[in-house]
Amino acid sequence: MRHPLSPFTYLTRNPSKVLPMGFVIVLCVFLIAAVASIANSIDLTVRTIYRYTEFFTYVIPQRSTQSVPMDQRAILEMQPEIDRIIEGGVFFVNIKTVVGRLPFVVIGSTPEERDYLLKRIRATLVEGRMPEEGKPEVVVSQPILENRNLKLGDVIAGPLDDGGIAGSPVPVKVVGVLKSDIWVAMSSRTFTDKTFLLTPKCLLFTTKVPSDLDVVNERLMPVGRKGDGFLSPEKVNVLTRANLLAEVRDSLSSMYMIMEVVSATVIFVIALMSGMLSNIYFTQRIPEFGVLAALGISRARLMMKIVWETVILTVIAWAIGSVLSVFLLTYLAANVFKQRGLFLDAMDPWAYQHTLPIPVAITIFAMVTVWVRLKRLDAVSVIERR
């Protein structure tokens, strides 16, 4: 038999008092988890779309030149970790993201270089064929097709494309589909060379050991201290995972700050509300506690009873809220956000970390209110029904 004063006895026998409070916590956890993971999803989106930067680094000539200067290329050639340096033509296709349309790079390379790069990212052709030399054709990985809602044979870039640098004077068709999680698009060097005369040529390099890439990048052009590396920032720029993320995080920093303020406010309001709720519930339970105190149950034990009731309720509600958030966010991520170019991690530990203050704050608020009232509790006035 469970002890009559066990917190579980109270919680299971008083659903009308327990459930509303639990419901508020569940909702609040979902709200915070959703806001936090949506905020974090921008970071994840960048990491997803530009994941090719884990496999190779772009070196882009600065405005004045049409290709990377020889002295800069020589520096690359001196790095022992570098496996291959490939010069490629580039053009851009549009992709949809949360922040609107963005240009995504298409690499024009020789068939041999293309095979090498695709092998590097372990992308294999699942549909169609590779682009023919000189033809306005591309092979792209599945996520890009999904993002653009295109299929084999559709035009991915053309003269009428909106926005910035994306587009092509001739319509470019998708002739092949690559199976890969990594966003990648490739064409032929002969096509880019004769079509995009004014677009500078890039270098891209790989390392013998893929995990060395970050080290080499940092040596060539350190994040935040571009001038301190081997490459000269006046002549070239590098597109690396580290500086992409640094830029995104920097530009999103005020958004993150706003989000922190919002979630802190929500948690505070919820804690305040639940403090008031537990105050109301306590008022309803004064006869209960008055009689128990008269029977000789110490205030400390009564306090522990309430604390445990609150802790158990908030922890269970938090767990339910978290599980519910995982399911709902997984659903939303797959069915709503992905189409809009937003990658949301439904199990983002950072987001759930943000929900942890909810049970803590509620428990502390409830404890403080109840402790104050319990100290003033007068058993005699309860018994005398005053």
Place this chain on the structure above:
Amino acid sequence: MLSCNDICLDYVEATRVTHALKGVSLDFSPNKLHGIMGPSGSGKSSLLYILCGLKSPTAGNVALDGTSITNMSDAACARLRSQKFGFVFQQPFLLNYLTALENILVGINPDELSASVQKAESLLSYLGLDGMGDKYPSMLSGGERQRVAVARALIGNPDIVFADEPTAALDKDNGYKVMSALADWAVDHTVIVVTHDADMLKGADVIHHLIGGCLVDDQPSNVR
């Protein structure tokens, strides 16, 4: 033995002071049913609360077996109440989300719980509540509820049972049932019953009369 010495109690309100008790001294000899009688407002309840440590007197002292309980800490006093005292109030004050059996067991230490369940069931049948252990208070009559409250008072095997108008909310029949249970207990324990109904104190060993906060006489009235 429980005794009190020169107990005074003043209720101080904004402008008025009520002298509820004006120097009450009493010894409650063990193994007896003590009745405290008096008109409304004479200070009976106040005296009872002071005797059991729920209230502090303005002056005077209460002692249990020679140890003063008047200046005990809250926690020590609570321990004393749970270990040595039992209570029956005018209303049963059962917790509505607990069954009759669980209500009887609220004050029991968790580690003594399983040993006490059997005892609680025998108390239920002793009080004529066979098979009602699973019922919630809302499913019991007023008299049944009060008998559950008596069982709750007796389960901890208290040396002293305090009862404040335990029969006031009951009809005569139920009142006698409660009083006879208390009288049985008084055979080898101390029972102190406050009431203004002389009928209910027919089985009392000693009756103390309180009028206007003063003890009027202290004579055995109806010795068994």
